[in-house]
Amino acid sequence: MAEEKVQMTARKFNNNTSIIDIQGEINAFAENVLMDAYTQATSQGAKNIVLNFSELSYMNSSGIGLLVTLLIRANRQKQSLVAFGLSDHYKQIFELTRLNESIKIYSSEADAIAAAG
Amino acid sequence: MNDSTSPQEDIDPRQSAWSPPVSRMKVSDIPEGAMNLNVDGRQPVSPLQGFGQMWQKTFKVRLSGVEMTPAEVMKVWKDNFPKFQPPENRFYPTMSGLKPGEVVLIDAKVPPLPGTPSILPVSTGVLVMYADDTTITVMTPEGHPESGWNTFSTYEEDGVVIAQCQSLCRPNDPLYEFFNRFMGSSAQQDKIWIHVLVSLAEHFGVKEQVATTKVLVDPSVQWGQAKNIWNNAAIRTVFYLLAAPVRWLKK
Numbered sequence: 001m002a003e004e005k006v007q008m009t010a011r012k013f014n015n016n017t018s019i020i021d022i023q024g025e026i027n028a029f030a031e032n033v034l035m036d037a038y039t040q041a042t043s044q045g046a047k048n049i050v051l052n053f054s055e056l057s058y059m060n061s062s063g064i065g066l067l068v069t070l071l072i073r074a075n076r077q078k079q080s081l082v083a084f085g086l087s088d089h090y091k092q093i094f095e096l097t098r099l100n101e102s103i104k105i106y107s108s109e110a111d112a113i114a115a116a117g
Numbered sequence: 118m119n120d121s122t123s124p125q126e127d128i129d130p131r132q133s134a135w136s137p138p139v140s141r142m143k144v145s146d147i148p149e150g151a152m153n154l155n156v157d158g159r160q161p162v163s164p165l166q167g168f169g170q171m172w173q174k175t176f177k178v179r180l181s182g183v184e185m186t187p188a189e190v191m192k193v194w195k196d197n198f199p200k201f202q203p204p205e206n207r208f209y210p211t212m213s214g215l216k217p218g219e220v221v222l223i224d225a226k227v228p229p230l231p232g233t234p235s236i237l238p239v240s241t242g243v244l245v246m247y248a249d250d251t252t253i254t255v256m257t258p259e260g261h262p263e264s265g266w267n268t269f270s271t272y273e274e275d276g277v278v279i280a281q282c283q284s285l286c287r288p289n290d291p292l293y294e295f296f297n298r299f300m301g302s303s304a305q306q307d308k309i310w311i312h313v314l315v316s317l318a319e320h321f322g323v324k325e326q327v328a329t330t331k332v333l334v335d336p337s338v339q340w341g342q343a344k345n346i347w348n349n350a351a352i353r354t355v356f357y358l359l360a361a362p363v364r365w366l367k368k
Contacts, residue, residue, distance in 0.1 A: 028270075058129050061247035061254035061268055065173075065285050068164050072171065072335045089128070092138050096246065097256070097266075098163040 004029040005057075008037035010044060017116055018046035019109065023055040026063030034066055038073065047079055048116035052109065054085030064097050071102055084112040134249035136218040142244055142258050144220050151209035151222040154357055155350035156242035159258035164334075167264025167287030168342040169294030171335035174307065177281040177328050178314040179274075183321045187271035188250040190278050194269065194317055195253065201316040205235040206309055215253055219245045227351070231301035238358060241350040243267070257286070260348030262302065264289040269313075280317050282310040285334070290346035294338065 006024035018041035094100040106112035199208040209222040226235040243255035252270040265286030288294040296302040
């Protein structure tokens, strides 16, 4: 089986907000890494989770599927999920897949954190 | 980390595996024999726009003894995509094939009640959202029985090529949800993907069981999407066929 080519770390910004920094490639094999980072953010007490895509190198359709399951999990925990750092290409992919209707995209970390509350 | 406003500059050539932006599906080249209903002008939908419970279902088969790479197996799969479908589920790719942004028309027949023959017609289609050497993901339009994505992929595990179908979907409207929960539609859909994988394996001379995993991702329904029933492809296909004599008389 192919190995994951991604690293994610959850950074506590304040008592309500954690940022998940994504570095590398999101595909089907990134599931454990993403869910571990989410669990880490949740254990930090985050009510708002900010995804940082600035260092994303590639994402395929399975990667988008992982974001959907992450979003559902966050919604069920009454957490908000927002994103920043997406390239124009991945902003288009969020529009194509209509993920942008549920995960708001911001141009910078400061904007994303301000919107997340 | 930083407040970056200009993320990754290098363009990965794999980005061309994604469909260009599509707000409404366009059928420009209708394959012979396809009914072409309930697709043109419809918005593609994700698992987030449907009505019913969200399920992730994974079906996979080990192609033991097949001396090919996952990409070579996928090429065979793509080239024979309609052939591997069950007879009551006809797929009509355009002449361009299964390429990102292309529409695949589908004319299916489903059983009206559990255990009865597949006689209820449903004309619909899918958009090829993503296609690379080892993966194809299709996205359904409004009115399709499912709201979401189906991904067909090949990969290697312990030296054996695995072929996999994975759906991440909700039933699109309350009627489809009812049929899924109580009338056997979910099991019928499962049979389709199992048939596809068994046919693919048999193409390579392999007889293996299909392993199935089902995860209920979201047990709640989205009442705000109940209005999706307006576009229900099954209802519209039946009305279209019932109105055939009227259309014929008007000619």
